[in-house]
Amino acid sequence: MAKLTLANGVVFGRAEERIREYCEVEVYRDRNYRGGYDDHHNVSDSVTLEDLEAVNNLRAHLSLLDKGRITHSAEIRAGLELVDDTELGKLGEARWRDTRTRIGELVSSLLSLPNVGVSECTKILHLKRPHLVPILDSYVVKFLTSNDLDSNSFSAEELVQICLGAMDMVRADLGRNEPSMSELQAGLADLPVLLTKVRLHGILCWTQEKWVNRGDRACPYGIAGRSLSQALSQVALASGSIPEAGDSEPTGEIRTIKEFRQVKLRAEGVIVTTGSKPPKAHRALCRELSEERFTEAVVFNDGKKGRYYQRRDLAEAVRDFHAAACMKCKPERPIVR
Numbered sequence: 001m002a003k004l005t006l007a008n009g010v011v012f013g014r015a016e017e018r019i020r021e022y023c024e025v026e027v028y029r030d031r032n033y034r035g036g037y038d039d040h041h042n043v044s045d046s047v048t049l050e051d052l053e054a055v056n057n058l059r060a061h062l063s064l065l066d067k068g069r070i071t072h073s074a075e076i077r078a079g080l081e082l083v084d085d086t087e088l089g090k091l092g093e094a095r096w097r098d099t100r101t102r103i104g105e106l107v108s109s110l111l112s113l114p115n116v117g118v119s120e121c122t123k124i125l126h127l128k129r130p131h132l133v134p135i136l137d138s139y140v141v142k143f144l145t146s147n148d149l150d151s152n153s154f155s156a157e158e159l160v161q162i163c164l165g166a167m168d169m170v171r172a173d174l175g176r177n178e179p180s181m182s183e184l185q186a187g188l189a190d191l192p193v194l195l196t197k198v199r200l201h202g203i204l205c206w207t208q209e210k211w212v213n214r215g216d217r218a219c220p221y222g223i224a225g226r227s228l229s230q231a232l233s234q235v236a237l238a239s240g241s242i243p244e245a246g247d248s249e250p251t252g253e254i255r256t257i258k259e260f261r262q263v264k265l266r267a268e269g270v271i272v273t274t275g276s277k278p279p280k281a282h283r284a285l286c287r288e289l290s291e292e293r294f295t296e297a298v299v300f301n302d303g304k305k306g307r308y309y310q311r312r313d314l315a316e317a318v319r320d321f322h323a324a325a326c327m328k329c330k331p332e333r334p335i336v337r
């Protein structure tokens with residue numbers, strides 16, 4: 001599985017796993033009489049009530065009145081007629097400039113309606129043009145542009161520019177990460193509902209912002225967890241190095257008190273703590289590795305300020321984390337039994 005590197009520096013080593021987890025725990029397709037979203041693509045020039053129902057399934061709250069205003073808008077219909085459902089990442093400069101202007105007008109028409117923000121607007125447009133328009137809700141916009149849509153501090157014109165600026169970034173990310181994106185999409189060909197590249201990119205951004213950056217892992221169908229350890233890439237990136245760990249390799253992260261005790265009990269290998277720059281490699285028995293500190297870092301802070309990893313020896317710790325040997329326990333010295 002190829003790596004995906006986004007413009008903001010975040011690296012995804014196991015993107016496929018992340019997408020699969022999203023499809024399991026989030027709103028994806030109709031399930032148990034609860035409506036889905038991604039199974040409601042509808043490429044046409046008119047927005048239907050069914051489209052807006054699907055948008056509401058994905059955390060929007062459009063009322064009947066709101067829906068009526070959108071479905072009856074001649075401006076939105078005319079705007080959609082001018083925009084083809086082309087792959088965003090494959091649009092050349094000239095065509096993108098053209099399309100960008102038209103999308104700007106379409107977004108502007110939608111934002112002029114009451115209760116339609118950037119999030120609702122792009123959730124609608126993604127269903128109408130699933131290969132072209134990414135979903136830009138407040139998580140994705142924050143992740144990509146650092147703008148906080150929830151602060152409600154932007155004028156309509158500024159919101160249009162934020163939207164278009166974010167689309168520029170998505171387009172650049174897709175272009176730069178081709179063919180990894182194609183590989184990712186092909187790897188997910190067995191999913192019941194196929195996801196376009198802008199959507200795959202959007203899911204990576206959204207989950208990274210909500211699940212990892214904000215630690216909010218509660219989802220409609222479970223709690224996200226399995227695919228989160230690729231934050232390893234982020235930690236390593238923050239310390240200026242990218243680990244060579246392959247996708248199939250376990251990351252060796254120690255995540256529970258039980259695992260922590262077992263590793264210490266066996267006294268094998270080294271433990272890398274990533275809370276410092278550079279990360280530190282310890283013997284398993286080092287006094288710095290107390291249960292209190294582990295609990296504080298991993299259980300209470302969810303690894304945000306540092307994680308714990310096991311490696312076979314100091315050489316591996318240096319290779320994978322550019323770790324420095326702890327001065328107290330000196331893991332570079334051979335163990336005398």
Ligand SMILES: [Zn+2]
Pocket residue numbers: 281282283286287288326327328329330
């Ligand atoms: Zn130590």
